[in-house]
Amino acid sequence: MRTVPLLDVVNLTKQFGGLTAVNEVSFRVYRDQVKAIIGPNGAGKTTVFNLLTGVDKPTSGTVLFDNHDIAGKKPHVVTKTGIARTFQNTQLFANMSVLENVMVGRHARMNCGIFRCMLGLPAVRREDAESKEKAHSLLKLVGLEKKADKPADDLPIGERHLLEIARALATEPRLILLDEPAAGLNNEETACLAEIIYKIKGNGITVLLVEHDMSLVMEISDEVVVLNFGAKIAEGPPLLIQQDEQVIQAYLGQAVHDA
Amino acid sequence: MALLPFIVSNNYYIKILIVLGINTIIVLGLNLLMGAAGQVSIGHAAFYGIGAYASAIVTTKYGLSPWFGLAAAVVLGGLVAYAIAMPTLRLKGHYLAMATLGFAEIVHVLFLELRDLTGGTDGLYGLPAITVGGFSFETPLKLYMLVLVFVVLSLVLSLNIVHSRVGRALRAVHGSEIAAASSGVDTAKYKIQVFVLSAVLASIGGSFYAHMAGYVSPESFTLGISITLVTMVVVGGMSNVWGAVIGASTLTVLEEYLKAYDDYNMVIFGGILILAMVFMPQGLVGAGAKLVSVFKRRSVILPDAAGENSAAS
Numbered sequence A: 001m002r003t004v005p006l007l008d009v010v011n012l013t014k015q016f017g018g019l020t021a022v023n024e025v026s027f028r029v030y031r032d033q034v035k036a037i038i039g040p041n042g043a044g045k046t047t048v049f050n051l052l053t054g055v056d057k058p059t060s061g062t063v064l065f066d067n068h069d070i071a072g073k074k075p076h077v078v079t080k081t082g083i084a085r086t087f088q089n090t091q092l093f094a095n096m097s098v099l100e101n102v103m104v105g106r107h108a109r110m111n112c113g114i115f116r117c118m119l120g121l122p123a124v125r126r127e128d129a130e131s132k133e134k135a136h137s138l139l140k141l142v143g144l145e146k147k148a149d150k151p152a153d154d155l156p157i158g159e160r161h162l163l164e165i166a167r168a169l170a171t172e173p174r175l176i177l178l179d180e181p182a183a184g185l186n187n188e189e190t191a192c193l194a195e196i197i198y199k200i201k202g203n204g205i206t207v208l209l210v211e212h213d214m215s216l217v218m219e220i221s222d223e224v225v226v227l228n229f230g231a232k233i234a235e236g237p238p239l240l241i242q243q244d245e246q247v248i249q250a251y252l253g254q255a256v257h258d259a
Numbered sequence B: 001m002a003l004l005p006f007i008v009s010n011n012y013y014i015k016i017l018i019v020l021g022i023n024t025i026i027v028l029g030l031n032l033l034m035g036a037a038g039q040v041s042i043g044h045a046a047f048y049g050i051g052a053y054a055s056a057i058v059t060t061k062y063g064l065s066p067w068f069g070l071a072a073a074v075v076l077g078g079l080v081a082y083a084i085a086m087p088t089l090r091l092k093g094h095y096l097a098m099a100t101l102g103f104a105e106i107v108h109v110l111f112l113e114l115r116d117l118t119g120g121t122d123g124l125y126g127l128p129a130i131t132v133g134g135f136s137f138e139t140p141l142k143l144y145m146l147v148l149v150f151v152v153l154s155l156v157l158s159l160n161i162v163h164s165r166v167g168r169a170l171r172a173v174h175g176s177e178i179a180a181a182s183s184g185v186d187t188a189k190y191k192i193q194v195f196v197l198s199a200v201l202a203s204i205g206g207s208f209y210a211h212m213a214g215y216v217s218p219e220s221f222t223l224g225i226s227i228t229l230v231t232m233v234v235v236g237g238m239s240n241v242w243g244a245v246i247g248a249s250t251l252t253v254l255e256e257y258l259k260a261y262d263d264y265n266m267v268i269f270g271g272i273l274i275l276a277m278v279f280m281p282q283g284l285v286g287a288g289a290k291l292v293s294v295f296k297r298r299s300v301i302l303p304d305a306a307g308e309n310s311a312a313s
């Protein structure tokens, strides 16, 4: 018998006008798993992430995180509960340094409000120093420590995804959602990314991943969910998914053709 | 800046310095709102006016001390700003600019029409000087010293904020609201906080202005003033707190030179605003920094280039 899932998604549905982007999707993510969501472009993968993180409100369905219903909660509330994410189209703070980007991720784990910050009290400086140190260690984890003081806008696309991962980790999540983190990475960089994901898992953080790079997905995931036109068409361990007729027809066959 | 009044003991110049100080306080707040958080207000003359009228009403109608006037300015400016920010800042996009524009026009009409309270077009006269214990800040020089204390305080508070957790949250909202929220920032809360703070600083500026001038009237708080304030923020440079000091200083002096062309104020400052946005998006602070880095690079590159040449020949 398995334990209570960390994330329990039940009949999640999202309609944009007449378009059903996510259609009655249910799946579970257990602690310490790496789970992948795959599917063709427009299948609704990013929308699922948006629904899980409060960026979009579900039309119907429930999202239980650690047994609490978080569907429709505001993004910053969801983050504080312990879900962090990265964005497929990276959303860095271009007007800030690489290090400061990660420090923003510490926001919910810090306390000093506007009055204390204004006065520059010792507590503010202590908290800041601590958060800077944590941010530095996360930059080290993703291999960006040398670029800490560069403007975030100067990073190439691959490193942008890595910075997003560091920023997400800074929120101290229990579950991290990665939206196509290997996009724009070469083989060597993708291997590094796999290492980073293993390290994240090693730190006791559960991973839910959207990714098109099938060899990466098959290597690191414990389980795979396949979406097509907003609906779940398969779920299971990578080896079985690779042989699933429906999946091959809807997605993998096409992916092989593309490659 | 602190030494200037001793050099020029002429009251005319000192009054300009007081206005410069007042503008700096207001522009520091606007710099946080626009530069750090990326929220545009084209109605801050309203808060400037609310501060001035609050002080004027409390002191002339109720005979209370100017310090109550200042307190009333802070409280009223803050509360009104909160009421405006609550519904508008929750929305995304440029609703705030529109809302502040409309709001400022309404406030201007209220200054004109609530005659019993505001004195209508005549305004209110006979504001007392600010005093502390037995000490009165009645001469311009003394008032300037007091304003200067508030300028320094506002500057220190602004610098502290920008480099803190809250400052990073504001800049994050500016950079990407969706990523800020997903990083744990309550975006609506911080947008409201910085808007209220900027309004309170404008109200404090208004209160000082009223006590310096000794009277208040509606024409001091028009759309033209709002645009002048925004121009100060942009010309100084939005990405740096010191830009507020530089923008407020240069344009206050310029405005004084252009007093004779007062009727064209809005055209002139609107023109400067557009030119600055197109040709100097980082403001004077950014242009200055670029100049410094160019000189630095030249002094580094020149010997290098010489070395390359000799190696080639």
Ligand SMILES: Nc1ncnc2c1ncn2[C@@H]1O[C@H](COP(=O)(O)OP(=O)(O)O)[C@@H](O)[C@H]1O
Pocket (backbone or CB within 6 Å): A016, A019, A021, A039, A040, A041, A042, A043, A044, A045, A046, A047, A048
């Ligand atoms: N905010 C939105 N408004 C309208 N349609 C949307 C919105 N977000 C996504 N969609 C649509 O929902 C579908 C799923 O999109 P998405 O979740 O981004 O797919 P994927 O990430 O799997 O490529 C697409 O048809 C997309 O155009």
Ligand SMILES: [Mg+2]
Pocket (backbone or CB within 6 Å): A045, A046, A047, A088
């Ligand atoms: Mg997507």
